[in-house]
Amino acid sequence: MRLIRNFVTVVVVITIAIVGLKLAFPLPEKNFSEQTLKKDADWTGPLGETIQIAIERNPGLDGVRPLGNGRAAFAARAILVREARSSIDAQYYIWQDDVTGLMLLDELRAAAERGVRVRLLVDDNGISGMDDLLAELNALPNAHVRIFNPFTLRNPKLLSYAFDFNRLNRRMHNKSMTVDGVATIVGGRNIGDIYFDYGAGTHYLDVDTIAIGPIVDEVSQSFDAYWNSASSYDAALFLEPSSEKSLQLKADAAPKTAVGAGYQKAIQYSELADRIAAHNLKFEWSEVTLFVDDPAKGLGEANSEDLIVEQLIKFANGSRTSLDLVSAYFIPGQRGAEVLEGLAEAGVKVRVLTNSLDATDVMPVHAAYMGYRDDLLNSGVELLELRALRQEHRERSLPEMLAGSASGLHAKVFGSDEERIFVGSYNLDPRSARLNTEMGLLIESPTIAASLAQELDRPEFSYRVELNEDGEMIWLQEEQDGTITVHAADPETSGLQRALTAVVRWLPVEWML
Incomplete structure (x- = not known):
């Protein structure tokens, strides 16, 4: 009998603790201050002009350029962000606090500071150690960060599974980056050194593709659906404002490392940048269809x-x-x-x-x-x-x-x-x-x-x-x-x-x- 009583006591204590945590760390009543939508395609810059020329030569088709090499995939993202004139919309499951993660996050910061509207949607399961950096980016007037299915208990985050497992077990695994409404990168890569295949240590074989043409608008509409979904929350609701300005300092140090220098060279000697400047981008032209889940799947309601x-x-x-x-x-x-x-x-x-x-x-x-x-x-x-x-x-x-x-x-x-x-x-x-x-x-x-x-x-x-x-x-x-x-x-x-x-x-x- 004593064993049974002890067991019941433990169950009651655990249940009370779980209920207490759920009450102490609720989701905010409101996800975000306002809905925002994609901007019209901007054809005025070198990137837009080059892509518009290519599209006019292949009316009704989409252009694709596979990215199999990791360094080329990193460089493509950095170059497109640097070429952005009006908007950048990016959503990723994982964004890591490492060399490539810092360098690309800093590219978003630089774009926002020169007047580009940056919207970054990240899954909360894949941004370990990034809270301060994302809060710093989000504090910029032109940068907006939202978090998909956030953990209400920030530290230790995993304890949130104890009282909100059904929701937190559903994650946003999407990966896309769309620039000026004229070019997008879609595929399997998250943001981090292990996904960009360079230097010593463990790497992943991965593939994504640059796409241009009508498919870009479809990807942008999909991003809007996720950005304004019931699972997306303004980062400011969960991330404490950062008093330190560490993003640029960390990002400036990253290219000076042995690994970072290689990534910097990948940008410097990228064929993509040369072809944009020469208005001579090469693509495979075909029909492209977007497959994408309804963001309601993030709540089990699709x-x-x-x-x-x-x-x-x-x-x-x-x-x-x-x-x-x-x-x-x-x-x-x-x-x-x-x-x-x-x-x-x-x-x-x-x-x-x-x-x-x-x-x-x-x-x-x-x-x-x-x-x-x-x-x-x-x-x-x-x-x-x-x-x-x-x-x-x-x-x-x-x-x-x-x-x-x-x-x-x-x-x-x-x-x-x-x-x-x-x-x-x-x-x-x-x-x-x-x-x-x-x-x-x-x-x-x-x-x-x-x-x-x-x-x-x-x-x-x-x-x-x-x-x-x-x-x-x-x-x-x-x-x-x-x-x-x-x-x-x-x-x-x-x-x-x-x-x-x-x-x-x-x-x-x-x-x-």
Whole structure:
């Protein structure tokens, strides 16, 4: 009886504590002081003039320029911000307090100080250590910062999950930056050194694309919907005004580091800047469609038929000859597995590239994926798992980036029939499907889609997972010279690592991964 009483007492105390925290740290009654909307496209500056010339030569089409190389992706953002004349709208899941994060945040500061309206929407789960810097930016007359699904308890933030889990478990995973209403960057990259692939240490393979044309206005309208949504709050409601002016000081120091100097050179010698100045931007011209979740998904209130997952299932089911999927975190779920297995059994060449156990940065995701491998392989789906190549790489093209990483895969790129390709933030997992908001661009481009297919044909950056004659799983490691090594267990992993993964596989957490 004493044990039962003690248990009940503990439960009551915890319940009272949770209720007390919820009452002590409520959401503000009002999200923001006023709604704001996108500005009209500004064609007056060098960027606008150059893009307008290109669009007039390709009426009705959208121009895309893939960004596979990390330094080029960083430089593109910095250059577009520097070219901005009237507006910058950016939304990101993660913005890190590191070299590239500081440099790009300072570019936004400089733009705001020269009169550009800056709107920055960030997810509160991805701005650890950034409160003071974001408050400093937000204090500028032309800069406005909003936070998506904010943590009302700022320190320790994670304690907020105890009393507001259902809301805080839903995050804004979107990534876009739109300048002057004439150019946008959409894809899988967050803002931080690990996403821009340079210097020593761990990197992510990632992909995004610059886009111009009618699609830019659609991205701007989507940004407005998120900016003015019920999940977005003025940063000033949560961030204390910063008495220190540290942003510019920290940003000035960043390029002087060894890593920062490399990023500074990437801006200085960027082909993009030269082509803007010469009014000679090069793009792949095609039809582009924006896939984006209703921001109401951030509160669990979006209609199921309006979710990206439904659009991507239609995209996959439309494949006639081939479907190539590159996803850092791959948990197809029952419905997704049925789609892929059905396509493979119908004769469509289905290939999936995801992280190997050694390369992944989220082991529980890999553990959940393991439960689908046998059935996928038996149906004819080809599984490729990226090797964790940790040595520093030379500069890489988009196709090479898709197939080779300095550490782990982070890209989300899907190609169909070597004719269409989706580049975005969407992982093939339950979290992207039902919990996080996502976005991406569907590009009708045989050139870009075929480059993905051709790169997946190259064996040297991944393991091919197969079942041997006894039905046992094996990993084939093929080198450029044709040498093949057969592994009987997840390559480059220890027995303990594999055992822990097997244990996690049986935990009932797949729905939130």
